[in-house]
Amino acid sequence: xxxxxxxxxxxxxxxxxxxxxxxxxxxxxxxxxxxxxxxxxxxxxxxxxxxxxxxxxxxxxxxxxxxxxxxxxxxxxxxxxxxxxxxxxxxxxxxxxxxxxxxxxxxxxxxxxxxxxxxxxxxxxxxxxxxxxxxxxxxxxxxxxxxxxxxxxxxxxxxxxxxxxxxxxxxxxxxxxxxxxxxxxxxxxxxxxxxxxxxxxxxxxxxxxxxxxxxxxxxxxxxxxxxxxxxxxxxxxxxxxxxxxxxxxxxxxxxxxxxxxxxxxxxxxxxxxxxxxxxxxxxxxxxxxxxxxxxxxxxxxxxxxxxxxxxxxxxxxxxxxxxxxxxxxxxxxxxxxxxxxxxxxxxxxxxxxxxxxxxxxxxxx
Amino acid sequence: xxxxxxxxxxxxxxxxxxxxxxxxxxxxxxxxxxxxxxxxxxxxxxxxxxxxxxxxxxxxxxxxxxxxxxxxxxxxxxxxxxxxxxxxxxxxxxxxxxxxxxxxxxxxxxxxxxxxxxxxxxxxxxxxxxxxxxxxxxxxxxxxxxxxxxxxxxxxxxxxxxxxxxxxxxxxxxxxxxxxxxxxxxxxxxxxxxxxxxxxxxxxxxxxxxxxxxxxxxxxxxxxxxxxxxxxxxxxxxxxxxxxxxxxxxxxxxxxxxxxxxxxxxxxxxxxxxxxxxxxxxxxxxxxxxxxxxxxxxxxxxxxxxxxxxxxxxxxxxxxxxxxxxxxxxxxxxxxxxxxxxxxxxxxxxxxxxxxxxxxxxxxx
Ligand SMILES: [Zn+2]
Ligand SMILES: [Zn+2]
Numbered sequence: 182x183x184x185x186x187x188x189x190x191x192x193x194x195x196x197x198x199x200x201x202x203x204x205x206x207x208x209x210x211x212x213x214x215x216x217x218x219x220x221x222x223x224x225x226x227x228x229x230x231x232x233x234x235x236x237x238x239x240x241x242x243x244x245x246x247x248x249x250x251x252x253x254x255x256x257x258x259x260x261x262x263x264x265x266x267x268x269x270x271x272x273x274x275x276x277x278x279x280x281x282x283x284x285x286x287x288x289x290x291x292x293x294x295x296x297x298x299x300x301x302x303x304x305x306x307x308x309x310x311x312x313x314x315x316x317x318x319x320x321x322x323x324x325x326x327x328x329x330x331x332x333x334x335x336x337x338x339x340x341x342x343x344x345x346x347x348x349x350x351x352x353x354x355x356x357x358x359x360x361x362x363x364x365x366x367x368x369x370x371x372x373x374x375x376x377x378x379x380x381x382x383x384x385x386x387x388x389x390x391x392x393x394x395x396x397x398x399x400x401x402x403x404x405x406x407x408x409x410x411x412x413x414x415x416x417x418x419x420x421x422x423x424x425x426x427x428x429x430x431x432x433x434x435x436x437x438x439x440x441x442x443x444x445x446x447x448x449x450x451x452x453x454x455x456x457x458x459x460x461x462x463x464x465x466x467x468x469x470x471x472x473x474x475x476x477x478x479x480x481x482x483x484x485x486x487x488x489x490x491x492x493x494x495x496x497x498x499x500x501x502x503x504x505x506x507x508x509x510x511x512x513x514x515x516x517x518x519x520x521x522x523x524x525x526x527x528x529x530x531x532x533x534x535x536x537x538x539x540x541x542x543x544x545x546x
Numbered sequence: 547x548x549x550x551x552x553x554x555x556x557x558x559x560x561x562x563x564x565x566x567x568x569x570x571x572x573x574x575x576x577x578x579x580x581x582x583x584x585x586x587x588x589x590x591x592x593x594x595x596x597x598x599x600x601x602x603x604x605x606x607x608x609x610x611x612x613x614x615x616x617x618x619x620x621x622x623x624x625x626x627x628x629x630x631x632x633x634x635x636x637x638x639x640x641x642x643x644x645x646x647x648x649x650x651x652x653x654x655x656x657x658x659x660x661x662x663x664x665x666x667x668x669x670x671x672x673x674x675x676x677x678x679x680x681x682x683x684x685x686x687x688x689x690x691x692x693x694x695x696x697x698x699x700x701x702x703x704x705x706x707x708x709x710x711x712x713x714x715x716x717x718x719x720x721x722x723x724x725x726x727x728x729x730x731x732x733x734x735x736x737x738x739x740x741x742x743x744x745x746x747x748x749x750x751x752x753x754x755x756x757x758x759x760x761x762x763x764x765x766x767x768x769x770x771x772x773x774x775x776x777x778x779x780x781x782x783x784x785x786x787x788x789x790x791x792x793x794x795x796x797x798x799x800x801x802x803x804x805x806x807x808x809x810x811x812x813x814x815x816x817x818x819x820x821x822x823x824x825x826x827x828x829x830x831x832x833x834x835x836x837x838x839x840x841x842x843x844x845x846x847x848x849x850x851x852x853x854x855x856x857x858x859x860x861x862x863x864x865x866x867x868x869x870x871x872x873x874x875x876x877x878x879x880x881x882x883x884x885x886x887x888x889x890x891x892x893x894x895x896x897x898x899x900x901x902x903x904x905x906x907x908x909x910x911x
Contacts, residue, residue, distance in 0.1 A: 221866065225873040229854065250841070250866040258844055258862060266858045476615070479623055489594065493631045497623060501586065501615040508590040508873060 184365040184392045186424045190534040195441040199533040202424045204270040204322035209238045211445035214522040220245045221265040224453045225512045234520040238270035244279035252318035260320025272323035275312045309353040326354045328369045333402035340373035365392035383418035393424040400429035416442040437545035456515030459503040475500040488520035549730040549757045551789045555899040560806040564898040567789045569635040569687035574603045576810035579887040585610045586630040589818045590877045599885040603635040609644035617683035625685025637688035640677045674718040691719045693734045698767035705738035712736045730757035748783035758789040765794035781807040802910035821880030824868040840865040853885035
């Protein structure tokens, strides 16, 4: 088996756990934050810089990579690893989230989703089989089932329909998957804000004995308290000997609550998205570094941070770069933000190993 | 003396020379291309990446840094070296070129130049003394005299006026200079396209025994043949035991001709400016990497280049990044372009040391 989850330590007071997820491209030490490399690049950051930030697994987007440059080109380049020169683990999402949230003029049926390509207007027919075929060509270590993610406003009836369809689509994904030995297919628990539907979905998916499980549809606009409760209730229902991934979540409080419930993996675009707008994640807060108060502040962004940005530059310099609209400003802040999120999960991992998780991070719970 | 030029080798067939320019922040092995870091950053490139590209001396712009963030802030950060975290040599221009070419509503007099700040509309009075005061605060290893650079269309009379004024301004710069032991003030030979005026200026400046000399005003729109001739005639008139700098020139042919005439230092914004538009400098040509012919080209940008970009990525990947408007595309191409220009001068330096300069680079002459 090319994929396995090994337990390293468990928290005495919560369901938090430290582990190692083995993949064909190396290990992922969990809990771990995964930076998002939408179209085959974590925005503005080189692979060498990502490595310095202690990234292990990173994300690619099936929808975006299918639109441009297309999976054929990526495949000819030796897959996404070779194309973007990232030799550590990669995970691709199924494209479902983007198809449902971004695509224009989409039409959903049992078969799949039809939508117009934003690149050339051509009709794209995205089905579970097509998503897996694309993901097989991209060659990531972990691939995700093509699911229907209903909006936060969906009625119970709509969520039941989507969750049932997601289950049928998962079975089609499993049948279509051509490379189970080199790519692990994760199933996604949906169910909206209805805990009984989540319970049922977790139960059904667990029967399928997949190499990993994700909780999806929890970052689509619900109240934070609802997300926390769903994660608390659903995570323990997923098999303990498999990696557990909470999709699209990467804020401090939400990660601590999820880890305390037994989640291992996170992804989020926040570090690079806010970095591109000059906001730095420092000491649990979000600071606008363009602010005049940093103009003559010659201290590092975060005095305790070991990232390249904090080790080499001052807030005053970053403030200057942002005010001058210099690319390097966005790069250096994104670099810090990614390092910060990864380091946050690394510190949590160490606290679980030392069994000090509740003492060190309990104030977030 | 903190500044000296040591000869390493001379070409038997041309006036080309290899040397070492010593500065308080280390050596510059000449001939050498210097990347331009306009406002305290070489656009999109970190100091660590610059070092990897074998940069030694880099440029800062007095005009831009005075406008934003202002020399006070840079000075409080420990000078430009500390502010931008570049511990190797730095050269600042005088601001003259920008004042004459960019500033709105400028008024030139014997005193200096008055213009409106593009940042806040305030009147700035840039004089030789003010330029040197700013450059003393910025703290670069090499600072440039504040000169008047007439446009290519200037009449002989206008060029005489500007050249005479440049000489008087130079003497004022020398008087105003507060840090001759830690900052070398270079004089600038002007004279437009009139060789007799260039000769006279070179003669006059040489009498002043400055630590280095530059040829200015040769990249303001004249025909290339005129530039070549001026450089060929003027360079040998400058003292052989001092560094010689050809301002604003950094194209292959022009650098080879200048080096064959005895020039040591070059600067140019081309590598980063064209890089930001997706053009790569490859094998003496400028390639538009967005072009469809690179879409499935999985070879490196330049198979013989040792830069980070060429060692790790394909033309197809760069093509994809540019088409997706991804920052990393501009970064990686700028990185290659800078490495390419520096490496071009490094290869020339080696050929001079091996006395194969004419064989290896004579086809450019
Ligand atoms: Zn940092
Ligand atoms: Zn290269």
